[in-house]
Amino acid sequence: MKKNKTNVNSVAGGAARPSMVRRVWRFVWRRKWWILLGVAVLVAVRLMFGGAASERAQYATVNITRGDLRQVVSATGEIQPVNTVNVGSQVSGTIDNLYVDFNSKVKKGDVLLTIEPSVLQASVDEAKASLVSAESQRNYAKAEYQRNKTLYNEGFISRAEMEQSQTAYEQAEQSVKRMQSQYERALTNLGYATIVSPVDGTVISRKVDTGQTVAASFQTPDLFEIAEDLSKMQIETSVSEADIGVIKENQPVSFTVDAYPTETFDGVVRQIRLSPTTTSNVVVYTVVIDVDNSDLRLMPGMTAFVTIVIAEKDNVWKTTNSAFLVRNFNSFVEEANGATPATHLAILREGDVVLVPYSKGLTTATETEVISDEIQQGDKIIVGRVGAGASSSNTGGMNPMRGPMGGGRR
Numbered sequence: 001m002k003k004n005k006t007n008v009n010s011v012a013g014g015a016a017r018p019s020m021v022r023r024v025w026r027f028v029w030r031r032k033w034w035i036l037l038g039v040a041v042l043v044a045v046r047l048m049f050g051g052a053a054s055e056r057a058q059y060a061t062v063n064i065t066r067g068d069l070r071q072v073v074s075a076t077g078e079i080q081p082v083n084t085v086n087v088g089s090q091v092s093g094t095i096d097n098l099y100v101d102f103n104s105k106v107k108k109g110d111v112l113l114t115i116e117p118s119v120l121q122a123s124v125d126e127a128k129a130s131l132v133s134a135e136s137q138r139n140y141a142k143a144e145y146q147r148n149k150t151l152y153n154e155g156f157i158s159r160a161e162m163e164q165s166q167t168a169y170e171q172a173e174q175s176v177k178r179m180q181s182q183y184e185r186a187l188t189n190l191g192y193a194t195i196v197s198p199v200d201g202t203v204i205s206r207k208v209d210t211g212q213t214v215a216a217s218f219q220t221p222d223l224f225e226i227a228e229d230l231s232k233m234q235i236e237t238s239v240s241e242a243d244i245g246v247i248k249e250n251q252p253v254s255f256t257v258d259a260y261p262t263e264t265f266d267g268v269v270r271q272i273r274l275s276p277t278t279t280s281n282v283v284v285y286t287v288v289i290d291v292d293n294s295d296l297r298l299m300p301g302m303t304a305f306v307t308i309v310i311a312e313k314d315n316v317w318k319t320t321n322s323a324f325l326v327r328n329f330n331s332f333v334e335e336a337n338g339a340t341p342a343t344h345l346a347i348l349r350e351g352d353v354v355l356v357p358y359s360k361g362l363t364t365a366t367e368t369e370v371i372s373d374e375i376q377q378g379d380k381i382i383v384g385r386v387g388a389g390a391s392s393s394n395t396g397g398m399n400p401m402r403g404p405m406g407g408g409r410r
Helices: 002-030 032-057 118-154 159-192
Strands: 059-063 065-081 084-088 093-098 111-115 194-196 201-206 222-227 232-240 252-257 265-272 277-279 282-292 303-320 344-349 352-357 359-363 367-371 380-385
Touching: 059 303, 065 282, 065 359, 111 222, 118 159, 159 194, 232 303, 252 282, 265 303, 303 359
Parallel strands: none
Antiparallel strands: 059 380, 065 232, 065 303, 084 222, 093 111, 111 194, 201 222, 232 282, 252 265, 252 303, 265 282, 277 282, 303 367, 344 352, 344 380, 359 367
């Protein structure tokens, strides 16, 4: 009996469901126009309020900010003394004594080294003996000429004999002068055996040792390298032809070295050398930068990472270079009224699109100064629409990172 009761309830529930559906359908059918009207109102409200917000959200923008701009040219170079003198030897021989070493302070005329002088002294002695012999022959020829001249005047010898003795005397006189020159040359070479400093400075390189043989037969061997004044240094850096046009003398320079990574040193452009060189098909010019090294912390040979300041401005409106890639305003405003991206910017201001006149100022590799009296804090430059085709607002082939200041500038 319990089982039969359960079946009766199931049948009754199945009959109740179709009845409930029919009642709901009748209710909806009788009030269908009111429901359709409510749906239409909801759609209109969505389009009026939610659609505008969605439209605004579709703009791609970049910020306009206030800040400092600095246009620079970057390069690397080697720190060197302003004046470096290579000291060599004009005579050959074995080094007898060394009187200076690396980092030695020297004055002009100080002895640096001596070359073993025995061979040079022998040359002096030989030249002296030749000179004495020549003088003796000259004296004899002179006396002979004077005797013959007297005899000729008295008529005892011919004119030819007198002229022959005169010629012998003159040749002996020239021989004396030749021997005197050889003797002085030998003395000079002997003096070259003592190498002295030609300037005041510091020995930064010593290339020989005691006992080493110096051969000066074909070229002058370098013995020392002396920096005249280490308190004044220079940097020779190479700048490409694309950037050399903006480099001027007396421009300020800042640089760093690996030895002091947290410090920045200052310098000034002294010279732009007009002798170009070609490196990897790039024409470069040498720019010489003067550096004050009064504290002697900068050493010859250090690599300097140079930044040459071309121009700088403080507290200006600026934006990224990509903000100027817009080609037209067709997708931003209905009527541009003659405004073009070359003269106006499309600004998103409090949800509205405003065309603002502007001009470009200082340009670097990444940012550009925006000159305009109508820009306000919080403005954003519209550069496109999210989901819009690139051809509708942006240029296709322009490189945003290359403006009028290319090359090694930033």
